[in-house]
Amino acid sequence: MGNPDRVQDRFAAGAQYIAGRLRPGTSGRTQDVVDPATGETLYRYELAGPADVDAAVRAARTALPEWAAASPGERSDALHRFAAVLADRSEELAHTETLQCGKPIKLSREFDVPGTVDNTAFFAGAARHLQGQSAGEYSPDHTSYVRREPIGAVGSIAPWNYPLQMAAWKILPAVAAGNTIVLKPAEITPLTSLLFAEAASAAGVPDGVVNIVSGAGRDAGEHLVGHPDIAMTSFTGSTAVGRRVAELATAGVKRLHLELGGKAPFLVFDDADLQAAAHGAVAGSLINSGQDCTAATRAYVQRPLYEAFVSAVADLMATVRLGDPLDPATDLGPLVSHAHRGRVAGFVERARGYATVVTGGEAPGGDLARGAYYRPTLITGAAQDSEVVRSEIFGPVLVVLPFDTDDEGIALANDTPYGLAASAWSRDVYRAGRATREIQAGCVWVNDHIPILSEMPHGGYKASGYGKDMSAYSFEEYTQVKHVMYDNTAVARKDWHRTVFGDRP
Ligand code: NAD
Numbered sequence: 001m002g003n004p005d006r007v008q009d010r011f012a013a014g015a016q017y018i019a020g021r022l023r024p025g026t027s028g029r030t031q032d033v034v035d036p037a038t039g040e041t042l043y044r045y046e047l048a049g050p051a052d053v054d055a056a057v058r059a060a061r062t063a064l065p066e067w068a069a070a071s072p073g074e075r076s077d078a079l080h081r082f083a084a085v086l087a088d089r090s091e092e093l094a095h096t097e098t099l100q101c102g103k104p105i106k107l108s109r110e111f112d113v114p115g116t117v118d119n120t121a122f123f124a125g126a127a128r129h130l131q132g133q134s135a136g137e138y139s140p141d142h143t144s145y146v147r148r149e150p151i152g153a154v155g156s157i158a159p160w161n162y163p164l165q166m167a168a169w170k171i172l173p174a175v176a177a178g179n180t181i182v183l184k185p186a187e188i189t190p191l192t193s194l195l196f197a198e199a200a201s202a203a204g205v206p207d208g209v210v211n212i213v214s215g216a217g218r219d220a221g222e223h224l225v226g227h228p229d230i231a232m233t234s235f236t237g238s239t240a241v242g243r244r245v246a247e248l249a250t251a252g253v254k255r256l257h258l259e260l261g262g263k264a265p266f267l268v269f270d271d272a273d274l275q276a277a278a279h280g281a282v283a284g285s286l287i288n289s290g291q292d293c294t295a296a297t298r299a300y301v302q303r304p305l306y307e308a309f310v311s312a313v314a315d316l317m318a319t320v321r322l323g324d325p326l327d328p329a330t331d332l333g334p335l336v337s338h339a340h341r342g343r344v345a346g347f348v349e350r351a352r353g354y355a356t357v358v359t360g361g362e363a364p365g366g367d368l369a370r371g372a373y374y375r376p377t378l379i380t381g382a383a384q385d386s387e388v389v390r391s392e393i394f395g396p397v398l399v400v401l402p403f404d405t406d407d408e409g410i411a412l413a414n415d416t417p418y419g420l421a422a423s424a425w426s427r428d429v430y431r432a433g434r435a436t437r438e439i440q441a442g443c444v445w446v447n448d449h450i451p452i453l454s455e456m457p458h459g460g461y462k463a464s465g466y467g468k469d470m471s472a473y474s475f476e477e478y479t480q481v482k483h484v485m486y487d488n489t490a491v492a493r494k495d496w497h498r499t500v501f502g503d504r505p
Helices: 004-010 050-069 072-088 090-101 105-126 163-176 191-202 217-226 239-251 274-290 303-318 338-351 406-414 429-438 472-478 495-501
Strands: 016-018 021-023 030-034 041-046 136-139 142-150 153-157 180-184 210-212 232-236 255-259 264-268 296-302 356-359 377-380 397-403 421-425 443-446 479-487
Touching (some): 016 050, 016 191, 050 153, 050 210, 072 090, 090 163, 163 191, 163 210, 303 397, 338 377, 338 397, 406 429
Parallel strands (some): 232 255, 264 296
Antiparallel strands (some): 016 210, 030 041, 356 377
């Protein structure tokens, strides 16, 4: 397990990164960062209050003119250097992410950190390729073109499940497009956002372009969203908090980007490769202990495969090794906190009254008892309108339901307020193709579930929010498009002036 003193020393200067340096918060309130594998406090820091948010916004506004005026090539060079610094610091990033979140070190090393380095390299390239309509004479008398301009100082709020990647997804497209940013990570997991911002500075990104305020949602978060000098809010988190953020941003007529909750369906047709589907369901529901907005949560399995699927999934779940997240052999770490484990367990305990808990449904004992662990859990026999089918549990819990016809399977998959991600499992290209067209979600995988790519957009339909992270599509969020129109005639009385002056000479 990690050495708490090391973390306390590493961030001794404080958990606020403003204008290129770490400093303490001034809210007068402290927050513990706890290792969920042991329950030990790794780091205690002073939370950001409104004055710290004001200082960070000032820093972002001060840095804005020069950063916005930098050429795409200059911003691209800085981001390329940033990717190289992150790659050099991979092990510190992975270790710290695992300590504060409890995620297995192999996940941090093979997914979170390389994904972040790749995102950074992608945006370094994309910064030079902002697309727009081509300049031209769309009327014979005028030449038009579009300018794609940064929006200003952006305020971002991120969740605790992938703190490093969420910081990257918010910060990179914003700064690649010439904006500056103030990011508020979740207060229980601020450490890798701070390392990310430090790496930006080490790469030569000017002070004030990337700022981090580690504060609580209600005060620092709301102050940031409502701040008059913030031009845009981008938020990733739960749908409930997203609604509150939307109210505040709307009152200030701010541009808003919302990446919210999910309840991804996993649709298995009766011609699917059973072993592939069972492995996909276990990996897709247990990744990051199920604390993944796109995790497979509702498996709908066509009746002929249903029993075999349930038993294959239960067998595979039994092979997953819970353990110390810093041990490379560990498959499943603890949940992010004891409080969150209690929330997940509550869903499962209530489900015992109306469904069958086939496997799991408990915390392990022995050496793991002090951590926030929860065993992989498989539930069957739940009704479509039950809580475990409808609500986001955000834990290692998979619910499996049967269906008969393809129409019914697709209808059940869509019967949710959410629309972030889904998968369809079939060897028939027409069946799978129909599912990709008819499932209402921002991503539909065929015969896989979870992989993401820097080049491809990530974002929701329905109550999962709007706007895209990653990919060139994210520039739609972080830029504003200006139409510039030149008159080509050089005449004082233009044709269209007839509508005002009539035909008088
Ligand atoms: P959360 O909504 O509780 O918190 C998210 C962030 O909002 C935190 O930084 C929190 O401090 C802040 N916050 C809380 N109240 C606030 C308020 N009143 N005003 C401003 N900010 C406030 O979410 P969480 O529990 O940290 O994360 C899990 C949720 O995030 C899940 O619903 C998950 O699906 C979602 N998520 C979505 C995506 C996506 O891309 N769509 C990605 C990751 C996580």
